[in-house]
Amino acid sequence: xxxxxxxxxxxxxxxxxxxxxxxxxxxxxxxxxxxxxxxxxxxxxxxxxxxxxxxxxxxxxxxxxxxxxxxxxxxxxxxxxxxxxxxxxxxxxxxxxxxxxxxxxxxxxxxxxxxxxxxxxxxxxxxxxxxxxxxxxxxxxxxxxxxxxxxxxxxxxxxxxxxxxxxxxxxxxxxxxxxxxxxxxxxxxxxxxxxxxxxxxxxxxxxxxxxxxxxxxxxxxxxxxxxxxxxxxxxxxxxxxxxxxxxxxxxxxxxxxxxxxxxxxxxxxxxxxxxxxxxxxxxxxxxxxxxxxxxxxxxxxxxxxxxxxxxxxxxxxxxxxxxxxxxxxxxxxxxxxxxxxxxxxxxxxxx
Numbered sequence: 161x162x163x164x165x166x167x168x169x170x171x172x173x174x175x176x177x178x179x180x181x182x183x184x185x186x187x188x189x190x191x192x193x194x195x196x197x198x199x200x201x202x203x204x205x206x207x208x209x210x211x212x213x214x215x216x217x218x219x220x221x222x223x224x225x226x227x228x229x230x231x232x233x234x235x236x237x238x239x240x241x242x243x244x245x246x247x248x249x250x251x252x253x254x255x256x257x258x259x260x261x262x263x264x265x266x267x268x269x270x271x272x273x274x275x276x277x278x279x280x281x282x283x284x285x286x287x288x289x290x291x292x293x294x295x296x297x298x299x300x301x302x303x304x305x306x307x308x309x310x311x312x313x314x315x316x317x318x319x320x321x322x323x324x325x326x327x328x329x330x331x332x333x334x335x336x337x338x339x340x341x342x343x344x345x346x347x348x349x350x351x352x353x354x355x356x357x358x359x360x361x362x363x364x365x366x367x368x369x370x371x372x373x374x375x376x377x378x379x380x381x382x383x384x385x386x387x388x389x390x391x392x393x394x395x396x397x398x399x400x401x402x403x404x405x406x407x408x409x410x411x412x413x414x415x416x417x418x419x420x421x422x423x424x425x426x427x428x429x430x431x432x433x434x435x436x437x438x439x440x441x442x443x444x445x446x447x448x449x450x451x452x453x454x455x456x457x458x459x460x461x462x463x464x465x466x467x468x469x470x471x472x473x474x475x476x477x478x479x480x481x482x483x484x485x486x487x488x489x490x491x492x493x494x495x496x497x498x499x500x501x502x503x504x505x506x507x508x509x510x511x
Contacts, residue, residue, distance in 0.1 A: 202242055202250045203233055212236045215306060218244075220293040221283075222271040232292075234306060237314055239285075256285035257399075259314035259345070260392035263307055267291045269385050283307070286396040287373050287382045318345045318395075325390060327356045327371075329434045345391040349384040356434050367437065374431040381433065390432060397430045 197203055197216045207213065215234045220227055221241070231250055233240040237258055242250035264282040267275045271291045279300045283292040294300040325343040330336045339359045343352055350366040357364055372381045373393060384390070 196248075197233070200248050200250065202240070202252060206233075206235060206238065206240060206255075211238065214310075215303070217299060217303065218295065219303075222273075222275065222291040222293060223289070224270075225272045232303070234303075234310070236310065239307070254285075254288075257314070257396070258307075258310050259318055260389070260396050261285045261307070261311050262388055262392070263304060263311070264289075264385070264387040266385060266387065282387070284388060286393040287375060287378065287388075289385065289388070315345050321345050323391060323394060325352070325394060325432060327352070327432050327434050329356070329360055329362075331435050332360075332362065343391050343394075345389065345395075347389065347391060348386060349388045349390055350386040352390050352432075353386075353434065360434075370435055370437040372433040372435060374433060376429050394430060394432075 198213055203213055203216075213233070213235055215232075217232055219230050219232050221230050222228075229244070230253065231242045231244050233242065238255060239258060239261065240255045241253045243253055244250055262284050264284070265277070266282055267277065267280055270282055270289045275291055275293060278297040279295070280291050280293045281300065281304055283290055292300075292303070294303060322342050322344045324340050326338055326340045328336055328338045337360070339356060341352065341355050341359060343355075347355075349371045353366040353369050353371055356371075357369065366386060371384045371390065373384060373390075374381045375393075375397070377397075
């Protein structure tokens, strides 16, 4: 009877422990590399005569508040991101051409919370930025070095190495206008912003403006941080419009004529929009507000101001802007002493 009671009492806890152990085992499986990565079905599906497998490993990818356990497979021209199902089976999550990728170190711009800079860096592709967090500083340095080296080599194979890029300027005046720039495959978003400002005759620096991507792939416009390659983003959309046999090629020779114009299907188009950054706009508003509120408003005018508080904040502060206030036909200055309201008015429930 005692053993039966103990078994009944421990049944819920056993179920709970088993569930925890199962989640831990799945998590541990994601942390170990397969015994032979080359024999993995996912790796085999990407192998071809001009592509070589280089490296694989576990990583945490962080974006905003979200953290995902993933497994990376690096090829000579491609990075594959997968989710571990077992030691040898993985589910493909995404793939990116190395010639269209970028790395950076602005982890605070990409994810919330603290990250260890010794084990992390920013990894991105059109149009995604995430923080790659590795288990050790040595693994981070290995992946960073290999990725940067392979990205440089693949960019050297790019064809063409420059394309016309249309930049639409918005929120800078009475109407939107555009300029077409010649952008190379190593120009960052900040470089393109500076070129656009110069061509548009606008004073400012890259910190005052943001370059946004409006893509048929995404539901909403995507703001670039500054380290991304607009060339790679545009070429990614163009390559996706190519026939299946050439779309994964780094430099398909068909990238001429209409493919370098806007004559692409709507879902494959992308536009680049230049706007003042929120930081610049907020700074301008703060400067204006600080200048406007140097003169303190009279307590009498404040108490009898009509309208909501938002109107009060935006109201003109000139001392000659309006007639003096009245109460029951009497001037406030006549019933107030030393700019103070009478005590009965202050305690009146009607105010």
